Amino acid sequence: MEATNCEVVSDSLSQTSKDNGTSSSGSSNGNEALKYQGRKTSRANSEQRRRIILEAALRIVVRDGVRGVRHRAVAREAEVPLSATTYYFKDISDLITDTFTLFVEMGAEKFKAFWEESDSKLQEALALLGGQDSASLSQEVRLVFVERMVDLAVHYIVTQLRDHRDYLIAERSFQLECLRNENLRPVAFNHQSYLLNSLESFFRRVGSEKPDIDAQLFSAVIMQVEYQCMVQPGDEPDTGLIRSRLMRQISLMLVG
Structure with a gap:
C-alpha cells in the first residue's frame, strides 16, 4: 500500500502536471497565481532536485501528516543530502508551504x-x-x-x-x-x-x-x-x- 501512496502522489499527479504544462509560477485556471517561497532556481537540474524534494515531502504528508515534514526526514525520503533541503528551503515553514503549493498546482x-x-x-x-x-x-x-x-x-x-x-x-x-x-x-x-x-x-x-x-x-x-x-x-x-x-x-x- 505504501508503494501505491508514492505512485499516486509522486507519479500520477506529477505526470498530470507535466502533461498539462503546469508552471511553477501560476495557474491557467483564472485564480490568483501560486507563488513559491523557497529559493528560486534558474538551472534545469536545480529545479529538478527542488521538485524531487517537494515530491518527497508530499509523500511524507500522506504517510505521516504535515508534522512529519522535517529537513532530515525529507532528505532521507528524497535520497538527497541534508544540505540540499536547507539550501532550497531556509526553514520548515517554507518547505511545507511550497509542498502545499505544488500539491494545489498539480x-x-x-x-x-x-x-x-x-x-x-x-x-x-x-x-x-x-x-x-x-x-x-x-x-x-x-x-x-x-x-x-x-x-x-x-x-x-x-x-x-x-x-x-x-x-x-x-x-x-x-x-x-x-x-x-x-x-x-x-x-x-x-x-x-x-x-x-x-x-x-x-x-x-x-x-x-x-x-x-x-x-x-x-x-x-x-x-x-x-x-x-x-x-x-x-x-x-x-x-x-x-x-x-x-x-x-x-x-x-x-x-x-
Whole structure:
C-alpha cells in the first residue's frame, strides 16, 4: 500500500502536471497565481532536485501528516543530502508551504482534466434544459436531469476515492495545518477556488438564484461524503451512501 501512496502522489499527479504544462509560477485556471517561497532556481537540474524534494515531502504528508515534514526526514525520503533541503528551503515553514503549493498546482490540473473529460456528459444534461432553468421543466425532465447530475458527481467522488485516495489524505492534512499555519491560508484559498469556481459556473448555467451559495454547500457535501467513505471499513466506496446524499442535495438545489 505504501508503494501505491508514492505512485499516486509522486507519479500520477506529477505526470498530470507535466502533461498539462503546469508552471511553477501560476495557474491557467483564472485564480490568483501560486507563488513559491523557497529559493528560486534558474538551472534545469536545480529545479529538478527542488521538485524531487517537494515530491518527497508530499509523500511524507500522506504517510505521516504535515508534522512529519522535517529537513532530515525529507532528505532521507528524497535520497538527497541534508544540505540540499536547507539550501532550497531556509526553514520548515517554507518547505511545507511550497509542498502545499505544488500539491494545489498539480491537483488543479487533475481537476481540470476531469471536467474536460466529463464535459460531454455535462452538455448532454444541460441540453435537457432547452434554455430553461430547472424549475421551469416538467417533473419528469427535472428528475432525468437530476439523475444525470448525480451520475456525474458520483463518478467524480468514486474516482477520487478509488484512484486518488492519497490526494484526499494530503488535502485534509493541509487543511488541518491551515488552522495552525497562516502562511498556508492563501494557498488553501486557491485550492478551494478551483472547485468552487467550476461548481458556481454550473449552478449559474442551470438557473440557480444563488449559484455561489449552492457551490459552497455542494462542495461541503462532497467533502463530507469523501471523508465518511474514507473512514468507513472496507476498500470499496459505499456508492449507495454517496448516491443518496448527492441525490438529496442536488434535488433540493435544482428542483426545490
